Amino acid sequence: MATQSQSQFFASLKRYYSFYTGGFVAFVIIVAILEQMGVPNKVLGYIFLAATVLLYAGIGVMSRTADVSEYYVAGRRVPALFNGMATGADWMSAASFIGMAGTLYLSGYDGLAFVLGWTGGYCLVALLLAPYLRKFGQFTIPDFLGARYGGNIPRSIGVFAAILCSFTYVIAQIYGVGLITSRFTGLEFGVGVFAGLGGILVCSFLGGMRAVTWTQVAQYIILIVAYMIPVVWLSVKHTGNPVPQIAYGYVLEKVTAREVVLNDPTTPDGAKEAEVRAIFKTRQEATEAKLKALEAGGATYLAEEKAKLETAAATLKATKDADPAAVAAADKAVTDFPADAAAAKAAWTKAAAGAKAKTAPIASHAEPFAGKDQAAIDKKRKNFLALVLCLMVGTAALPHILMRYYTTPSVKEARKSVFWSLFFIFLLYFTAPALAVLAKFDVYTLLVGSSFSELPSWVASWAAVDKTLMSVTDINKDGIVQLAEITIGGDLIVLATPEIAGLPYVITGLVAAGGLAAALSTADGLLLTIANALSHDVYYKMIDPHAPTTRRLAISKGLLLVVAVFAAYVTSLKPGDILFLVGAAFSLAASAFFPALALGVFWKRANKWGAILGMSAGLGTCMYYMYMTYPFFGVNAPLWWDINPISAGIFGMPAGVIGVIVGSLLTTAPNKEIQDLVDHVRYPNLEGDIDTKAA
């Protein structure tokens, strides 16, 4: 390796990845030809997923290493451009790739909190952390805490927090892997999880950070191509302009105009919408009446209701020439009837809420913080800004991202590398809002008003796959689709775009491969962070500092395996809601790490006790608020200032900052050595400087 200079290395990397991109395009063309020859879609799905996972495995095997520096930080010679791509893939998870456009479709302006939060955080990374961490130049984030604050306590809190937020986040990724594999290959969810896990492990197990880095670059290329092709196509279809990001402003104007028409009951389309909403209103009231009666009558009422349904079914069957569909529906109503009062309450509450959601007029896509009065508007605005801040600061504190900046050759390259990172992330993030608007335009103008007898083919095919993603029911029996009759799940937008745009199935397979690349690359980075925190920080730095290299690596690899299997096991139990898990990881990281890391660089007076107090106060406050308010834990305490549990970091961060300041000022200033360390990280190169670099 040493024989090759950095510029030669850069040139050969460029050559490899150009060949690779060409090869990938050729592969997609071959699959497209296979499709034309009549190979069934399911087989195409298998080919795509198997080929990409094998490719990642191949890179993993080629990058296997037994060198500590290669294993932990890819030999510190990843050029800025490639580290940018790797960070992009590391960063963009299943939630970004599949979920984000859907969130924007469903919540309009308010969904932009994710777009802003997940990009703006890189300003904090670039200005406050990346160059300084690179100068410090060891292996993990707890390493920095350990050296800057001294002693094992700050390091241990760092290890705990790193594992907590990475583990929360990795569950969401493995869930995404399971979802994609099961949807496109027909394997069961649990099997899909473990199959995907194999793909993650072959890569990181043999080559650590080095293998993960080069795989992530490959994954970035796949995911960005897969995301762009369908959106460009859809843009051409609706605007004639192949640059969706420029073209969709005018589409948004049309969507807004259409919203006004559909909300106005004096227009023919608006009247139909109002009719459907009125039906839902009646349903909601009827269900609420049933709930009330259940409250009063209990089991007796339930039995009476069931008897009524049975009689109705029996009468129907006794009638001559009864419609078989009606008979089946009556029978189904009897069998589906809730078994006991608790089940009935749960089912009816859900049904009432579902109907209620359909009674509201269409929300305007471009309007920020829509609400019925000023209080509702203020509450939405407050939560929007709080979420943006938590996501941004969380971005600048997630160990698997910060760790990537240890891998560049110099401080200068680290700075440039943050630029490339955000640039590559930006490409996807400024496309997602365009996709949401284009898809909305398609639904509002082409699907609404079409006849139930000739629905677009993508609607029928996705409704057949999963009712929660797509369902249309003719509520007012007029044979025409109204907007209120359509139910769309957020994940549908990205998954169905190729079909909405009228592209062949090969592009759908490509999108699946892109989603898988996004989820796998993030999971790789996270698992490595957890395993490294345990093997490097706990075992090597705290238990056995004299451990030989081979044992350190063996332990790291063993832990990686254990953590991965454990994470997959937890995922297969399907805990909680994905978006919340992701949000929780950001709030936790923001509260635990950010104050101690940033003040560690910018405030020399910050000391060990400040860090201990700040990190535990931040983490503690954040965890306490989540536990008390997130419904999953069942406490349901009142919210503080109406802030949603996903933004718990808004309380954790100030607690962390105050903790560091108070704790530091109450105890003595750090010694000369620590102060020299701070100067060391502040200047890329100092005469007579100390050296903190790890081999």
Next chain:
Amino acid sequence: MQLTEKHKEYWQKNLRVTGILLALWFIVTFVIGYFARDLQSITILGFPFPFYMGAQGSLAIYVAIIWYYAHYMNKLDKEYGVHEGDD
């Protein structure tokens, strides 16, 4: 190690550019976000202004902030003789 006046000046300049860029970051994110409803009537390329900023404008400014910081600091390192070797 002893820091010279020049070193201190370097750090002051770094703090100043960091502060200015963070202020810009704060404005395009939180000030525009806070006043989003009041800025709704301004239109740009067919977009209402706050939506444009949230979906594109602010993002592009973030990219520019990071580019400028890298460019400025890499130059400053050379000026003050604290740059690394040419590897």
